[in-house]
Amino acid sequence: MKQVEATNMELHQAYVKKLKTEQRWIRFWQAAIFVFFFSLWEAASQFQWIDPLLFSSPSKIYNLFIAKISDGSLWVHLNVTLFETIAGFIIGTIAGILLAAVLWWSNRFSKIIDPYLVILNAMPKVALGPIIIVALGPGYISIIAMGAIISIIITTLVVYNAFQEIDSNYIKVLQSLGASKRVCFKEAIFPASFPTMISSLKVNVGLSWVGVIVGEFLVSKQGLGYLIIYGFQVFDFTLVLFALLIIAFFAAIMYQLVEKLEKKLIRQ
Amino acid sequence: MPLLTVNQVSHHYYSKTDYTKALENISFTLDQGEFISILGPSGCGKTTLLSIVAGLISPTRGETILDGDSDRKAGNKAHMGYMLQQDYLFPWKTIKENVLLGPKINKKHDASMDQRAKKMLEEVGLQDIGDSYPDELSGGMRQRAALARTLITEPKLLLLDEPFSALDFQTKLRLEDFVSQLLKQYNKAALLVTHDISEAIVMSDRILLLKPRPGEIQEIFKMPGELRNLPPFQARQHPSFQEIFDEVWKEMSALETS
Numbered sequence: 088m089k090q091v092e093a094t095n096m097e098l099h100q101a102y103v104k105k106l107k108t109e110q111r112w113i114r115f116w117q118a119a120i121f122v123f124f125f126s127l128w129e130a131a132s133q134f135q136w137i138d139p140l141l142f143s144s145p146s147k148i149y150n151l152f153i154a155k156i157s158d159g160s161l162w163v164h165l166n167v168t169l170f171e172t173i174a175g176f177i178i179g180t181i182a183g184i185l186l187a188a189v190l191w192w193s194n195r196f197s198k199i200i201d202p203y204l205v206i207l208n209a210m211p212k213v214a215l216g217p218i219i220i221v222a223l224g225p226g227y228i229s230i231i232a233m234g235a236i237i238s239i240i241i242t243t244l245v246v247y248n249a250f251q252e253i254d255s256n257y258i259k260v261l262q263s264l265g266a267s268k269r270v271c272f273k274e275a276i277f278p279a280s281f282p283t284m285i286s287s288l289k290v291n292v293g294l295s296w297v298g299v300i301v302g303e304f305l306v307s308k309q310g311l312g313y314l315i316i317y318g319f320q321v322f323d324f325t326l327v328l329f330a331l332l333i334i335a336f337f338a339a340i341m342y343q344l345v346e347k348l349e350k351k352l353i354r355q
Numbered sequence: 356m357p358l359l360t361v362n363q364v365s366h367h368y369y370s371k372t373d374y375t376k377a378l379e380n381i382s383f384t385l386d387q388g389e390f391i392s393i394l395g396p397s398g399c400g401k402t403t404l405l406s407i408v409a410g411l412i413s414p415t416r417g418e419t420i421l422d423g424d425s426d427r428k429a430g431n432k433a434h435m436g437y438m439l440q441q442d443y444l445f446p447w448k449t450i451k452e453n454v455l456l457g458p459k460i461n462k463k464h465d466a467s468m469d470q471r472a473k474k475m476l477e478e479v480g481l482q483d484i485g486d487s488y489p490d491e492l493s494g495g496m497r498q499r500a501a502l503a504r505t506l507i508t509e510p511k512l513l514l515l516d517e518p519f520s521a522l523d524f525q526t527k528l529r530l531e532d533f534v535s536q537l538l539k540q541y542n543k544a545a546l547l548v549t550h551d552i553s554e555a556i557v558m559s560d561r562i563l564l565l566k567p568r569p570g571e572i573q574e575i576f577k578m579p580g581e582l583r584n585l586p587p588f589q590a591r592q593h594p595s596f597q598e599i600f601d602e603v604w605k606e607m608s609a610l611e612t613s
């Protein structure tokens with residue numbers, strides 16, 4: 088009996104060890120790809136396999152990075168873009184959820200508005216950019232609006248769908264206890280759809296980046312999107328690639344934060 | 356005066372192409388403290404009938420009168436407690452919050468209600484788990500928590516829609532005894548919907564046998580006194596149980612073949 092127990096322990100330890108080794112291999116290869124890619128890029132640029140004027144090089148981008156940190160201009164552009172993106176995706180998500188609530192509240196309204204939602208959803212929202220800028224002025228308000236508008240309709244559709252999917256017997260229980268429509272929404276519909284809303288946050292973060300960067304292209308005053316378009320216009324591709332890498336980094340960080348938030352909220 | 360009068364109730368469900376006669380001309384009365392079962396095959400309109408009695412849907416024709424009050428809108432629904440096939444406890448609320456849902460909705464939630472909730476949970480044998488979440492409980496415990504949620508509003512009439520059918524057999528037998536004893540203790544009336552003949556026999560004072568398409572009362576069985584006074588578990592072993600079972604079985608089989 089004891090012996091069996093001992094071998095079971097050993098088997099388990101062996102399993103854990105195998106898992107760890109596997110994990111280490113994966114990490115190793117991830118790091119290797121990273122180093123290989125940037126070394127190849129650097130070498131290709133140094134030896135002129137690619138045109139260094141177009142494709143720059145990691146070392147040039149790094150030098151620019153240091154320069155932009157020390158003169159403080161990175162923070163200015165980064166702050167602007169982060170603020171616009173966060174504001175855009177929060178406004179977009181909340182407005183989408185509110186619109187979904189209105190649709191849920193009035194069945195008739197939802198039927199009337201349905202074809203318009205389909206059209207708006209299918210429409211590429213960034214195409215509205217020039218009109219938004221004309222309407223709201225060439226400033227950060229327009230850019231936030233672009234970050235928001237890109238996610239509103241899809242949030243509405245997804246969340247409204249979740250509202251409808253709840254088991255009607257929960258509503259029956261509440262109604263039998265004397266609940267009004269408003270109470271049913273508060274006690275059952277909304278909390279039951281909470282996981283869907285949180286996962287729409289995750290999608291919306293990515294969408295808002297698109298809206299904001301395009302907005303900055305158009306408004307061309309400040310921000311990482313502006314750096315890209317400016318670099319493009321003066322043919323400074325080190326600047327373009329630098330801005331691109333910064334965007335990739337912070338978009339990933341934001342996505343991870345929302346994912347952490349999701350895990351935390353849904354476990355409760 | 357009876358507690359509940361169901362007067363010539365008919366209900367149709369309409370769709371674009373067709374309509375279903377779910378119920379046709381149902382009439383019966385239910386007295387204070389009485390237990391009636393509505394027995395019938397699946398799809399004969401049992402759930403529809405309960406929803407009408409609960410005031411959740413209004414019938415195409417006819418009326419239901421509870422305690423002399425036929426116009427039951429939102430406020431008066433609290434006179435009835437509704438239990439469904441599954442517990443439908445809200446998974447994001449603790450057991451205690453689930454039990455206090457009725458008082459919260461009716462804005463009667465205060466410190467004394469907290470005490471009542473605690474007592475109610477003790478009553479259904481769930482002391483000390485008020486802070487647990489529903490998914491930490493077994494099926495039988497969850498159904499008992501749902502019972503506590505129903506009883507805390509002090510309903511005059513309990514509406515039970517196959518509340519034991521999703522449970523395993525042992526749990527079901529135990530819960531039948533439990534509910535039956537609790538109802539006797541508080542002298543509450545109940546309307547039970549079921550497709551289980553033995554359950555109907557051992558729980559009720561009367562059985563209404565419903566026939567499907569359209570749902571009509573086919574037959575009313577009165578349970579003999581010796582069975583009515585026994586707890587369900589013992590009633591199942593009583594000699595006259597088998598006799599009545601056979602009688603009801605024959606009627607019900609005739610329905611399904613015809």
Ligand SMILES: Nc1ncnc2c1ncn2[C@@H]1O[C@H](COP(=O)(O)OP(=O)(O)O)[C@@H](O)[C@H]1O
Nearest residue numbers: 368369375377396397398399400401402403404
């Ligand atoms: N919401 C509804 N819309 C249309 N038909 C329904 C609806 N609910 C029930 N029915 C129909 O009415 C009949 C009775 O249903 P129900 O009351 O649920 O029966 P039971 O509870 O006895 O199984 C069935 O034929 C069912 O298909």
Ligand SMILES: [Mg+2]
Nearest residue numbers: 401402403516
């Ligand atoms: Mg049913």
